[in-house]
Amino acid sequence: MRKYLRDERRISSISTGRKSGPRHTGERKRNHPRHQKDKHGCQLQKRCKNGAPFTLATDDAGVSRSDITAEYQRAVETYRLSYAVLKKMARASLTYSFLPGESLWKDPAQGVRAQACANDNAKSAKTSSGCDKLLAASEKARQEWSLEKAFAQFESRF
16 A cells, blocks of 8 residues: 555656655645735735626625625725725626626726616616616616615715
C-alpha cells in the first residue's frame, strides 16, 4: 500500500510539476483562512471594477444562522463596500432573479431605467401611464419599483 501511495505522489508531481505531501507548506499557507479572505476580497473588488453583477444571498436562517441583513453588514465590515455598491447589489438581486416579467431596468449596471419608467421619480406618488402599464404587467418591475421607492425614502432622511 505504501509503495502505491509513493507512486501516486510521484505521478502527481510529474503531472502537476510540483511536489505534494505534508512537507510542502506553500499549499497549506494558501489554504489558510486569512489568505482565503483576502482572495475573496480581491475577487469581489475585481467584480466591482469590471461592472460584473453580483448579489448577496443566504440560506435558511435555521441552517446558516444568518439573515440577509447580517450578510450586508458583513460585506461592509469585511470588504468596506460603499453604499453605492450595496445599492447595485440589491438591485441586481431582483434584476437577475427568477421573478416573472420584464425588468424595470434597460441597463441595470448603469442605473438606466426602461423607456416606460425612464422619466418617473421614485419619490413621487404618481407614475406615468407607460410606467403604470409596465408595473401592472410585471411582478419583477413591481418589486424593483418598490425597492427604488424604499431607497428614495431612506435617502430622503439624509
